[in-house]
Amino acid sequence: MSKVLYHHKWMDLCANANDEAFVQMKDAVLMIPVNANDEIVLIKEKSIAYGDTMLNLPTGGINEDETPKAAAERELQEEIGYKAGKWERIGILHPSLKYAHWRCWVYLARDLTVHKLKGDEKSPIRMQPVRQTEVSHLIERGKIKDSTAVAALFMALNHIKTSQA
16 A cells, blocks of 8 residues: 655655655656658657756657547647557556556557647657667667667567568
């Protein structure tokens, strides 16, 4: 049994029966959009925690009345202004098993068409399409730092490679 020590609209700081602290967050979706040129569409977004702009993947929370796929469809349109004609769920990540209780559904989004929904971002999100062969170099050079994005990109590139074989 855990108790909430602090509540915020997106997360709670909790303590378990042994008074060990952990963060509980709403489940999320993370999308790997692939455009018509087979490039992965990354986003440049300011990190609330670190204060600088970083390369990442479109990500967002799952509302209580949504399935993970419906959340992915909505979030992709809100964050980068595209709708996907083809969706493939490629896995579920648990970003920090020891200190955070949350899951992240990972989707590959293809056959993109322009379709923008109003989002909740305070500033516009900029896109940066990259060739699939560039992804590992961006990770190695520390340009993509988010561990969940790194894991999702690894999963996506492996999925793409095996589905083409």
